[in-house]
Amino acid sequence: MPFTGIEVLPPRFANLKQEIAASYPKFRERATQAWREVIAELQEATLEIAKAGSESIAQVNFADLHKLGEEEIEKIKRQGSVVIKDIVPDAEAIRWKQLLDEFVKTNPDAEGTPVNDKQFFQLYWTKSQVEARAHPNVLAACVWLNHLYHTKDGGVTEAVDLTTPLTYADRFRIRHPGIGWNDFPPHIDGECRDQACNYATDRCIGGAIERWEDPIFRECFSSILSGDWRSHDPYELDGRLNASNSRYGRPNQSSVFRTFQGWLALSEIAPTQGTLRVFPNVYLSNAYIILRPFFRPTVAAGSAGFLNPENWELGTHHAVVPGLFLIDPSLDISSSEYPGIYARDGGYTGPRLTPEVHPHLELEKTMISIPKVHPGDAVFWHCDVIHSVESEHTGTDDSAVIYIPAVPLTPINQAYIERQRETFLKSQRPPDFPKGPGEEAFAGIAGPDDVVAPIGRRAMGLPISV
Ligand SMILES: [Fe+2]
Structure with a gap:
């Protein structure tokens, strides 16, 4: 079924809206005020984002990470995205690309898509991937990224060690x-x-x-729901460490806490060459997305004034869901829709953002391509x-690119790394990923002896000495 942006979820999700609303004092007034402020701010921010384009995305040299000023760090945090240049020498990254090319040529049975012109592979343990993930500079960059996060009171918590990086094995793509x-x-x-995708x-x-x-998990967004959306801090660790981010155990949903997702370039990649695009303001997008399910337009989509905050109100999209118990009947939040969230594989997926149901994000103009990157x-x-x-x-x-996220040491992450290590030792697919054949029959896969640097071995959950 094509995705329309809004899907009616089971009735309990309408109850959930009621519960959330009832748990914040003066929800109607405060959320409405916040919604209008967020829209007003988006109207300015989206213009600026569209005008600034790719070169406005933060770019820093790996060697300069520890010299960055407060302003540069604030920009990276606001955008939620950063290009870190020269993490590894160009020649090293180019060698990894050559090894991958050879690997897929030598092992034509390796699973990849599209089937008739493979570009995205179900491979996790090639030498290039294992070496790249374990490279001390890559892990140092991840540690730096981890430290953009903090606890609510700024103190140290035993629940997370931001200084010890872990390795989350993922795949690579060679896009043609x-x-x-x-x-x-x-x-x-x-x-x-x-x-298959x-x-x-x-x-x-x-x-x-x-x-x-x-x-x-909702606690991560509590300032938004309380109306004090300007206090929202997406870098606060407290709610994220224990959040259940995979309640339904769907495949293809990570069970670890990653501070940043990322990829390491093995080739030059410029805008229009199939690169990543981002909406570069994570504070505003979070505020908008979290409040969006509670609001509806009062004028038709596309009509004059559709984007005007005065033409949106707290309320549902459709009729009251049968069986819904209204905790507060004055709050007309009786739909089970969460725009951008939809059912999949026995659970739910998204958020997927569309111009139709998230119009104030102006996505056609504000999804900004990452500026040109080089190997490494x-x-x-x-x-x-x-x-x-x-x-x-x-x-x-x-x-x-090889996909490499930043993963700090937490008890849940460590437990995953140990299960992942067992799959590595057997050349099987890592636990979070779609089930399928392992890589033991392929020539050129890595083993534990290929992980040499102590920081890389620790990150993989391997004994420090080879
Ligand atoms: Fe994604």
């Missing part, structure tokens, strides 16, 4: 010029596609309906950032 990829519209990770960054810390449904550069984006992939690749060369 001229081939359209149309399956990656604007979304926040947590959105999963069918297993597989886009590595669909493995999320974000969750879908869990943003509202899980009480701990990487792009990282916060787990809440709206992102998409350019459908066209108009370049002349492959656009190749």
Whole structure:
């Protein structure tokens, strides 16, 4: 069934809206005020984002990470995205690309899509991937990204060690010029596609309906729901560490906490060459997305004034859901719709953002392509950032990346790493990923002895000495 942007979920999700509303004092007044303020701010911000374009996306040199000023760090945090240049030497990244090319040529049975012109592979343990993930500079960049997060009181918590990076094994892509990829519209990770499609960054810390449904995860967004949306801090760890971001155990949904998703470039990739696009203001997009299910337009979509905040009100889209118990009948929030969230695989996926149901984001103009990167550069984006992939690749060369997120040490993450290590030792697919054949029959896969640096071995859950 084609995705229309709004799907009617089971009635309990209407009850959930009621419960959320009832748990915040003066929800009607405060949420409405916040909604109008967010829209007003978006109207300015979207103009600026569209005008600034790709070159406005933060770009820093790996060697300068520890010299960045407060203003540069604030920009990275606001955008939720950053290009870190020269994490590894160009020659090293180019060698990894050559090894991957050889690997897929030597092992034509390796699963990949599209089937008649494989570009995205169900491979996790090639030497290039294992070496790249374990590279001390890559892990140092991840540690730096992890430290953009903090606890509410600024103190240290035993629940997370931001200084010890862990390795989350994911896949790679070698995208060919001229081939359209149309399956990656604007979304926040947590959105999963069918297993034949597989886009590595669909493995999320974000969750879908869990943003509202899980009480701990919801805490991450409590200032937005309380109306004090300007106090929202997407870098606060407290709610994220224990959040249930995969309540339904769907495949293709990450069970670890990742501070940033990312990929390391193995080739040059410029705008229009099939690169990543982001909505570069994670504070505003979070505020808008979290409040959106509680509001409806009072004028027809596309009509004059459709975007005017005065023409939106707290309320439902459809008739009252049968069986709904209204905690507060004065709050007309009786629909079970959460725009952008839809059922999939026995659970829920999304948020997927569309111009139709998230009109104030002006997505046609504000999804900004990442500026040109070179081999050895990487792009990282916060787990809440709206992102998409350019459908066209108009370049002349492959656009190749290995997906490598930033993962701090937490008890849940460590437990995952230990299960992942067992799959590595058997050359099987990592636990979070679609089931399928392992890689033991393929020539050129890595083993534990290929992970040399102590920081890389620790990140993989391997004994420090080889
Ligand atoms: Fe994604």
